[in-house]
Amino acid sequence: MRKGKNKAEEDLDSLKMDNKKFLLSIKTVGLDKTLEQRWYEIQEKKIRAD
Structure with a gap:
């Protein structure tokens, strides 16, 4: 039984x-x-690019 518990x-x-x-x-x-967070990040990158 102990082997099973240890396993x-x-x-x-x-x-x-793994998790x-x-x-x-x-x-x-x-x-x-x-999706909203991604949209804001894209908008921020566009602003910086300009």
Whole structure:
């Protein structure tokens, strides 16, 4: 029974790490932003370009 518990805890820890990496990837790529946030960023870039 202990082996099963330890394995489950290891699997949970692994899933937590994978989830952290996944969330960081989403943030890095910019997929965590709303359409409105993206629109404002584009407008700001256009203003700076002018």
